[in-house]
């Protein structure tokens with residue numbers, strides 16, 4: 335009998351763990367193919383530290399071919415899955431098209447930025463879901479401080495040094511907390527007019543920061559942010575975004591050149607394009623992670639609605655912790671479906687959460703024990719090092735260097751605003767001028783049209799239409 339073909343779509347927390355566990359379980363008795371647009375696994379929880387210049391971007395990546403020896407990597411994005419023919423069509427990074435045939439399929443395509451139908455947001459905000467966006471933000475923030483420091487106009491200086499982050503979940507909270515430290519470090523080297531200090535504003539419609547977490551974590555994070563000088567405004571949102579600033583729900587207009595959109599994520603549109611039962615955009619699965627009626631298809635991670643057996647009636651939240659553990663269960667159950675062992679349901683209680691607030695500060699509740707200050711900081715960093723599937727020494731080395739050396743305030747300008755649109759199905763890839771059309775746009779458009787009233791189509795801006803970047807060579811301030 336020929337070796338079964340297992341195709342895994344997505345090499346994030348869920349897909350990477352599935353591939354790694356399956357390689358061990360099947361011991362070369364199956365063909366395991368991992369389809370992913372990049373050749374690395376991205377450790378997303380450390381992305382705010384990339385944007386703040388603490389970690390170099392490659393530190394938060396783990397090479398797929400370097401760490402998954404018995405897995406075949408196919409570079410590309412799935413854009414069409416035929417469940418009856420058991421095929422996955424994909425486009426590679428250079429626009430070529432290919433098809434993979436499978437006996438078992440694991441869908442682990444993760445999530446993308448969530449949009450809200452607020453005028454101007456799709457055009458003027460940037461998300462925080464992938465490495466290109468983090469690199470863009472680091473450069474953009476550095477540039478704003480540099481332009482402000484050289485400016486004679488106090489109004490422009492003020493706008494450039496006002497940074498608005500929407501969404502006080504763990505992503506927005508960490509971005510604002512690290513952001514304030516980063517810009518303070520930048521202005522120490524190039525002071526602004528009359529002792530001006532960069533201002534980070536963190537907004538959320540919720541009543542408290544980290545609204546979905548334990549209240550003690552919220553209190554710790556809130557205190558650290560305010561002590562640091564972050565302008566925390568809860569119960570507030572954005573009514574409209576313009577090239578020159580944002581209109582808040584309380585009627586105030588804030589002059590700014592920076593709007594970071596961290597209102598959450600929605601499942602990758604690929605899941606919706608399958609026409610299978612969904613739960614809030616996530617593919618509904620059994621506790622064994624199998625898709626009902628499709629015993630050869632499994633789904634896990636952010637893209638799947640997995641029943642939470644520890645909280646009946648609910649689904650597991652979109653977190654790395656769940657995705658990572660679901661990946662392992664998916665692997666065992668794929669192997670079981672091929673005759674090795676018995677299927678098992680996914681069951682996991684949260685082990686707590688860690689939120690890195692920069693410096694030595696963090697808010698954490700490992701195993702439900704609330705921690706703050708430097709102890710939480712040490713636990714948080716220790717947790718990340720333990721959780722990363724590779725590159726730990728380099729990450730630790732960057733942390734050490736950051737502790738003893740000044741932060742590097744240079745912008746390379748490699749990722750431009752137009753290449754990281756908020757409304758994209760591929761936040762893991764920077765858009766290139768003249769590149770082949772993104773393959774998932776088809777699936778996304780179809781899904782948007784059919785199901786998602788909370789998403790707005792948004793117009794993809796071209797290089798010359800960027801409101802926040804000077805046109806190359808033009809100089810001056812806009």
Ligand SMILES: Cc1cc2nc3c(=O)[nH]c(=O)nc-3n(C[C@H](O)[C@H](O)[C@H](O)COP(=O)(O)OP(=O)(O)OC[C@H]3O[C@@H](n4cnc5c(N)ncnc54)[C@H](O)[C@@H]3O)c2cc1C
Nearest residue numbers: 344346347348378379411412444635636652653654655657
């Ligand atoms: C900035 C940030 C910070 C976070 N911090 C934390 C934290 O501290 N703790 C925590 O628990 N969670 C955190 N999360 C959430 C956590 O990262 C996600 O829940 C987790 O990554 C989900 O894992 P996944 O495998 O489902 O998706 P992902 O890790 O996103 O992986 C999906 C993979 O699929 C690939 N892919 C997408 N579409 C396709 C396609 N069509 N074809 C092929 N491949 C495709 C992607 O490139 C990616 O490699 C954070 C998220 C962000 C954005």
